[in-house]
Amino acid sequence: MIRAALGALQDLGFQIEESQAAVGLLVGSKIGNGRIRAQVSVRGLPGQNASVIRATFQHIVPRPGAMLAVGEVLEDPELYQGFFERVAQSAFLTAHDI
Amino acid sequence: MAAGRCLRFAAVAVLSLLAACQTDSRQQVLATTHSQAAQRAISTRAFDTDDRRAVFQGILAALQDLGFVVDRADPILGTVSATRFGNGLVRFTVTLRPGQGKQTIVRASGQLNQNELSDPAPFQRFFEALSQALFLQANAID
Known part of the structure; x- marks a missing residue:
């Protein structure tokens, strides 16, 4: 499933900033109005043929001249629903070698 | 009374601004040219x-x-x-x-x-x- 999550991030135009496949971690970012960062973690459920995918999106606004940027966690349910739909579609496409 | 209305108006304005921000970020994440x-x-x-x-x-x-x-x-x-x-x-x-x-x-x-x-x-x-x-x-x- 980590490949499906990776594919979904690529489909949405995210650049991969960090990946630790062994522990199922992906971090990506996308530049637009400020910067959007996404962290996706994938872990298998013990004793089951299933995975849990968890995503967090952050919006970061740079402040020129300031030491720290301002940011917020995006908490829009439709954003996360949309993302997980892309992951499901990505899993299908990846399984069909597309 | 007027202050209360003003406060309510401000709250509505802030909430709609917040909603607009969320939609904007959602589009920024999910919007793509192709399927x-x-x-x-x-x-x-x-x-x-x-x-x-x-x-x-x-x-x-x-x-x-x-x-x-x-x-x-x-x-x-x-x-x-x-x-x-x-x-x-x-x-x-x-x-x-x-x-x-x-x-x-x-x-x-x-x-x-x-x-x-x-x-x-x-x-x-x-x-x-x-x-x-x-x-x-x-x-x-x-």
């Missing part, structure tokens, strides 16, 4: 080799040929992220995965300044460079 399948057709190629290491090194060489500097390379998952400055800021991520039989599938994606790369031309240039680095033909996926 997922169409974008993959543009940005994915299959190479007739199962030598993952060679393809990975080929990707690094092709990116270097095109003037990119690698930000991150992960040979375990098979991802390379690179940036190029000059003529706009290009951020590019390339991933590889095993395909059916003795094939390796290479997928690229990227951003030019603040826009996603949806035009086929930059992907073609990248896959031509990769073909030359690998001495292999880049096959379109179907």
